[in-house]
Amino acid sequence: MAAQIIDGKQIAQQIRSDLARQIQERIEQGKPRPGLAVVLVGDNPASQLYVKMKQKACLEVGIHSEEHRLPASISQGRLLGLIDQLNSDPRIHGILVQLPLPDGLDEEEVIMRIRPEKDVDGFHPINVGRLAIGADTYVPCTPAGVMKMLDWINYDPAGKKAVVVGRSNIVGKPVAQLLLKRNATVTICHSHTKDLMDECRQADILVAAVGRPQMIKADWVKPGAAVIDVGINKIGKKTVGDVDFDNVKEVAGWITPVPGGVGPMTIAMLLANTVRAAG
Numbered sequence: 238m239a240a241q242i243i244d245g246k247q248i249a250q251q252i253r254s255d256l257a258r259q260i261q262e263r264i265e266q267g268k269p270r271p272g273l274a275v276v277l278v279g280d281n282p283a284s285q286l287y288v289k290m291k292q293k294a295c296l297e298v299g300i301h302s303e304e305h306r307l308p309a310s311i312s313q314g315r316l317l318g319l320i321d322q323l324n325s326d327p328r329i330h331g332i333l334v335q336l337p338l339p340d341g342l343d344e345e346e347v348i349m350r351i352r353p354e355k356d357v358d359g360f361h362p363i364n365v366g367r368l369a370i371g372a373d374t375y376v377p378c379t380p381a382g383v384m385k386m387l388d389w390i391n392y393d394p395a396g397k398k399a400v401v402v403g404r405s406n407i408v409g410k411p412v413a414q415l416l417l418k419r420n421a422t423v424t425i426c427h428s429h430t431k432d433l434m435d436e437c438r439q440a441d442i443l444v445a446a447v448g449r450p451q452m453i454k455a456d457w458v459k460p461g462a463a464v465i466d467v468g469i470n471k472i473g474k475k476t477v478g479d480v481d482f483d484n485v486k487e488v489a490g491w492i493t494p495v496p497g498g499v500g501p502m503t504i505a506m507l508l509a510n511t512v513r514a515a516g
């Protein structure tokens with residue numbers, strides 16, 4: 238039987254309308270409008286597109302958003318200066334520095350400069366540490382979106398075997414932490430993993446976050462598994478995930494499409510984190 242498609246666009250739309258209502262209520266209560274600053278350095282076309290989508294989503298739900306576009310030639314000092322300015326701006330509750338930064342800039346130092354209370358991406362080591370100990374914190378947006386999708390299909394990870402393919406700080410590691418917190422048995426796979434296919438085949442929950450187009454094939458997937466595809470890759474003009482969707486959907490129990498799966502959830506979670514940051 239073909240898999241149930243998890244429609245990220247639809248789930249995200251519901252989250253966005255709930256947030257829009259919450260923001261409206263806040264304003265009626267005299268509370269400040271949540272504000273997000275998005276910092277974009279350089280001219281990476283994918284980053285430009287993501288930032289545009291984030292800005293549009295903010296506008297739609299009533300979040301004040303401002304974009305700070307800087308040339309790739311900006312110095313580390315000037316960039317840190319902007320972060321300092323945003324850290325002390327009372328209209329700004331959340332700061333997002335779009336990654337990756339161009340060569341020559343120290344990403345780690347920039348992220349560490351963001352006040353942890355304004356770190357709506359959940360990338361600051363303080364927030365990463367809080368997530369690791371299972372404390373309440375800003376959860377990185379894509380991993381948070383993945384968990385919302387599992388909740389949406391009423392999938393309880395407890396006691397299940399979860400395999401995460403990819404170990405990035407943005408997706409692989411935090412999604413593994415979240416699955417662990419929900420009592421899954423979690424394996425993180427990466428480029429040095431032996432028998433990746435065998436590992437994937439054991440997964441009740443398979444999260445693909447490697448950035449390799451259609452790498453996960455139907456015979457890598459356990460029948461009935463929940464397959465969450467975080468990949469966004471281009472083949473010519475077509476956008477595809479890390480999962481060979483057309484074939485895997487015949488084996489999996491649930492599957493997320495690309496586009497229209499995890500991507501819209503990432504944006505919805507950013508909006509939710511920003512509203513939370515506004516207090």
Ligand code: GUN
Nearest residue numbers: 333334335336337358378
């Ligand atoms: N680059 C790719 N994904 C993300 C994300 O979630 N946040 C930021 N800031 N940069 C990214």
